[in-house]
Amino acid sequence: MDTAAPSAATATAAGRTRLRLLTCGSVDDGKSTLIGRLLYDIGCLADDHAAALAKDSARGSAGGDLDFALLLDGLEAEREQGITIDVAYRHFASARRAFIVADAPGHEQYTRNMATGASNSELAVILCDARKGVLPQTRRHSCINALLGIKHVVLVVNKMDLVGYDQAVFERIAADYRRFVDKLKFASVAAIPLSARFGDNVARRSVNMPWYEGPAFLELLETLEADPPAEGQPFRMPIQWVNRPNQDFRGYAGTVARGRVRPGDPVAVAHSGVRTRIARIVTAGGDLAEARAGDAVVLVLESEIDASRGDMLAAAEAPPPVTDQFAAHLIWFADEPMLAGRRYIIKAGTKTALASITSVKHRLDIESLGHAAARELHKNDIGLCNISVSEPLALDPYDENRATGSFVLIDRFTNATAGAGMVEFPLRRASNIHRQETDVDKAARAALMHQKPACLWFTGLSGAGKSTIANLTERKLHALGRHTYLLDGDNLRHGLNRDLGFLATDRVENMRRAAEVAKLMIDAGLIVLVALISPFRAERQMARETMGPGEFVEIHVDAPIEICRRRDPKGLYRKADAGGLANFTGIDSPYEPPEDPEVVLRSAERSADDLSNDLVAHLRGRGIL
Amino acid sequence: MSKPETVSEPAGATAGAGRRALDPQLRALESESIHILRETVAEFRRPVLLYSIGKDSSVLLHLALKAFYPAKPPFPLLHVDTAWKFRDMIRFRDATAARLELDLIVHVNDEGVKRGISPIASGSALHTQVMKTEALRQALTLHGFDAAIGGARRDEERSRAKERIFSHRSAGHGWDPKNQRPEMWQLYNTRLAPGESMRVFPLSNWTELDVWRYILLEGIPVVPLYFAAPRPVVRRSGTWIMVDDERLPLEPGEMPEPRAVRFRTLGCYPLTGAIESAAASVAEIVSELEASRTSERQGRLIDHDGASMERKKREGYF
Numbered sequence A: 001m002d003t004a005a006p007s008a009a010t011a012t013a014a015g016r017t018r019l020r021l022l023t024c025g026s027v028d029d030g031k032s033t034l035i036g037r038l039l040y041d042i043g044c045l046a047d048d049h050a051a052a053l054a055k056d057s058a059r060g061s062a063g064g065d066l067d068f069a070l071l072l073d074g075l076e077a078e079r080e081q082g083i084t085i086d087v088a089y090r091h092f093a094s095a096r097r098a099f100i101v102a103d104a105p106g107h108e109q110y111t112r113n114m115a116t117g118a119s120n121s122e123l124a125v126i127l128c129d130a131r132k133g134v135l136p137q138t139r140r141h142s143c144i145n146a147l148l149g150i151k152h153v154v155l156v157v158n159k160m161d162l163v164g165y166d167q168a169v170f171e172r173i174a175a176d177y178r179r180f181v182d183k184l185k186f187a188s189v190a191a192i193p194l195s196a197r198f199g200d201n202v203a204r205r206s207v208n209m210p211w212y213e214g215p216a217f218l219e220l221l222e223t224l225e226a227d228p229p230a231e232g233q234p235f236r237m238p239i240q241w242v243n244r245p246n247q248d249f250r251g252y253a254g255t256v257a258r259g260r261v262r263p264g265d266p267v268a269v270a271h272s273g274v275r276t277r278i279a280r281i282v283t284a285g286g287d288l289a290e291a292r293a294g295d296a297v298v299l300v301l302e303s304e305i306d307a308s309r310g311d312m313l314a315a316a317e318a319p320p321p322v323t324d325q326f327a328a329h330l331i332w333f334a335d336e337p338m339l340a341g342r343r344y345i346i347k348a349g350t351k352t353a354l355a356s357i358t359s360v361k362h363r364l365d366i367e368s369l370g371h372a373a374a375r376e377l378h379k380n381d382i383g384l385c386n387i388s389v390s391e392p393l394a395l396d397p398y399d400e401n402r403a404t405g406s407f408v409l410i411d412r413f414t415n416a417t418a419g420a421g422m423v424e425f426p427l428r429r430a431s432n433i434h435r436q437e438t439d440v441d442k443a444a445r446a447a448l449m450h451q452k453p454a455c456l457w458f459t460g461l462s463g464a465g466k467s468t469i470a471n472l473t474e475r476k477l478h479a480l481g482r483h484t485y486l487l488d489g490d491n492l493r494h495g496l497n498r499d500l501g502f503l504a505t506d507r508v509e510n511m512r513r514a515a516e517v518a519k520l521m522i523d524a525g526l527i528v529l530v531a532l533i534s535p536f537r538a539e540r541q542m543a544r545e546t547m548g549p550g551e552f553v554e555i556h557v558d559a560p561i562e563i564c565r566r567r568d569p570k571g572l573y574r575k576a577d578a579g580g581l582a583n584f585t586g587i588d589s590p591y592e593p594p595e596d597p598e599v600v601l602r603s604a605e606r607s608a609d610d611l612s613n614d615l616v617a618h619l620r621g622r623g624i625l
Numbered sequence B: 001m002s003k004p005e006t007v008s009e010p011a012g013a014t015a016g017a018g019r020r021a022l023d024p025q026l027r028a029l030e031s032e033s034i035h036i037l038r039e040t041v042a043e044f045r046r047p048v049l050l051y052s053i054g055k056d057s058s059v060l061l062h063l064a065l066k067a068f069y070p071a072k073p074p075f076p077l078l079h080v081d082t083a084w085k086f087r088d089m090i091r092f093r094d095a096t097a098a099r100l101e102l103d104l105i106v107h108v109n110d111e112g113v114k115r116g117i118s119p120i121a122s123g124s125a126l127h128t129q130v131m132k133t134e135a136l137r138q139a140l141t142l143h144g145f146d147a148a149i150g151g152a153r154r155d156e157e158r159s160r161a162k163e164r165i166f167s168h169r170s171a172g173h174g175w176d177p178k179n180q181r182p183e184m185w186q187l188y189n190t191r192l193a194p195g196e197s198m199r200v201f202p203l204s205n206w207t208e209l210d211v212w213r214y215i216l217l218e219g220i221p222v223v224p225l226y227f228a229a230p231r232p233v234v235r236r237s238g239t240w241i242m243v244d245d246e247r248l249p250l251e252p253g254e255m256p257e258p259r260a261v262r263f264r265t266l267g268c269y270p271l272t273g274a275i276e277s278a279a280a281s282v283a284e285i286v287s288e289l290e291a292s293r294t295s296e297r298q299g300r301l302i303d304h305d306g307a308s309m310e311r312k313k314r315e316g317y318f
């Protein structure tokens, strides 16, 4: 094999696409050194980069030897800390093949970067230090790769120079590893003894390890056959954008996500089931006779149908399940834990909707591959969850197809990508549970009572005066002849919410139930007053969205915590301060004040009676009274 | 988005007669880029394509024509002009916009011009800061663009290697490399808070060689400065600087001499080094690159001016 004269042209002459691979390992296992060394050995390193490397190395830790890791560590901050902290993408080509390497970090808290790299890779290279063997990190990384649908792994046992190139050390580690990954169902697993620093078994076979008979690292990468896309897969294309330059042309732009399609093929809109046929496959370079998974095209249909971004075109005989509840593995990225019941934005294909996790079935224990009971997922946790969505989604199981079986969850307040999911199976068809229409509706019920239904939602710290003001307000509304009901948080906890505690997940569920009950009461035509600490912005937003426009009035009963503590009507602050009460809002559990409430009542400044008068006046102003 | 209009001739017409079929590698890259461009148009209120006239911009524009065909690209082009671009670049820019009937916005930082900022008087660092970084921020804010599509590639420079395809910018156009959104599969999180914006890089996964091979196979027009020709140059800091107009002060004893040179990247002419080359066609450039052992940004003086690319990017440089 001649590695001295790389030519990307020869690599592509073979007609192969780039191999996308991911490197992972614990910090200092030598990932960066391995890839840097590989680039250097196959002559992919531009001369000016090599010169810069020699200069940098002289300053660095490798004591004047070329420190290949410096090639890859891009960001200043991480170079100062001496660790790789984010995913970096590196291109190179050998004489036989072109590659994109995603360099993923070893730090435990950066699982998300590894998952990111894995989501678009075909092969994972997992490094371990020959002196340390298979570590929890090694297992964790293998497991994440398996979950993300990587089919091929290479275990690189690095730093063999530091164990005297000892065959027994290598064989023990390789056997350990094989025992572990057996359960993970990879299509191929290879192990290579190697020294990144000295180049043993990197681009060429090592003379120091004649006992090793397998290929060197490069040879393995060059010859790996990533699985060809399975023939006979059903066609799927999420609609990205409707191309409508004028009255005469209407095409659906998108990237084929699965299978292939030809003019004349019968297709259906997954959500509506409406069928038609493909008339043309349009591209700027001329119409195509066929488009396959990965091709970006514009499809023109035989008949005018109603479809837009977020819909999916699919093979008419084999459409995907369309569901509003499904089970999925979820990887959590955000600092804030995933709370069952909270709503997140979901993006699946080109569809955006709202989703909430209805239950966590289990958390995956990465080391044992066992299942642990859990109600929340924290940063870097992986769990199997049931998820329900506000609008039905067309989804395939992830292990059948990555593109149509994956989704991300986005935090509605920070816009951060909070988690990523891989669909296991749909839980029910979207159409199974119908909403029963009733003849007497909300408007009719309210008309009989001569009032406008509404929800007055009082939020604030314990002792801020929510119950007191809500109670006074209800009395006044009652005296005005209004039909009301007061849902008080403490009272709810004696009955409907008796099973809930004070952990964040319980609070989310507590608020969800209160909102659902309030909604029913609004439907009954009532004015509902809800007095609930309701500490989280996200769930108050959820409550607001549960109701109709204008029906939800958020009232912040605002008092400094010092005043609440002094009042302490139920003696709870005293208990919490003494450590006898865990998860107490304002002390060891957060309160997120409303950002834009309809009403603020400052209970430290005026009497409860005055404030309830203010509120009644406000309701008049809003047209609720 | 505004209503797309039709282009009368296929966008591929720019590709001319010499078109050849793409190999699987380029086809995959082309499809990925088109997907990204469409996603940008579908998800943002007011996108813009940053057109810097170079080869990457030419490819980007070509991909945009393809992505929305038969409609026209539903966004304008923005060129941030530092007033020190090669004359050939400006000619090419105006001819391209006219030929394709595109909506081209040219923005110059007038305040910088008034302050007399130039690469000669102010040095490359200040010139780049004021006439490129600040000018770009001005233009984005002025027109209220919420997504700026650029032609940067991950193989260009180390900090670019970690850049996302959809790269979030704060309300002040700053980039926080520590707090990037993970990009899983082809699912891009495009959500913005008021005032924030996105930089979008559809060519992230292309290499310099991919770009040239694509230009060759698709017959995409590029600025003639990429092709070797005798040009008046002087030797400075180990590279050839072209004397493009009379504004370049010559040092004592310096005499412009004609030499067969070409450029691998194009920018402000006093800051852009040429290489000696005989490559006079796209095909010759491709062969030259395959044999080459230096990286393309080597000729860029601004990359060696002290401030790292990462720092410039945090401040809003593209």
Ligand SMILES: Nc1nc2c(ncn2[C@@H]2O[C@H](COP(=O)(O)OP(=O)(O)O)[C@@H](O)[C@H]2O)c(=O)[nH]1
Binding pocket: A025, A026, A027, A028, A029, A030, A031, A032, A033, A034, A061, A062, A067, A069, A083, A084, A106, A158, A159, A160, A161, A162, A194, A195, A196, A197, A198
């Ligand atoms: N002796 C020896 N040292 C190595 C080898 N590979 C990497 N190293 C050293 O291990 C340290 C960490 O390597 P680096 O590539 O930065 O690790 P990363 O954190 O996994 O990217 C550096 O000081 C390397 O020089 C090897 O094969 N043998």
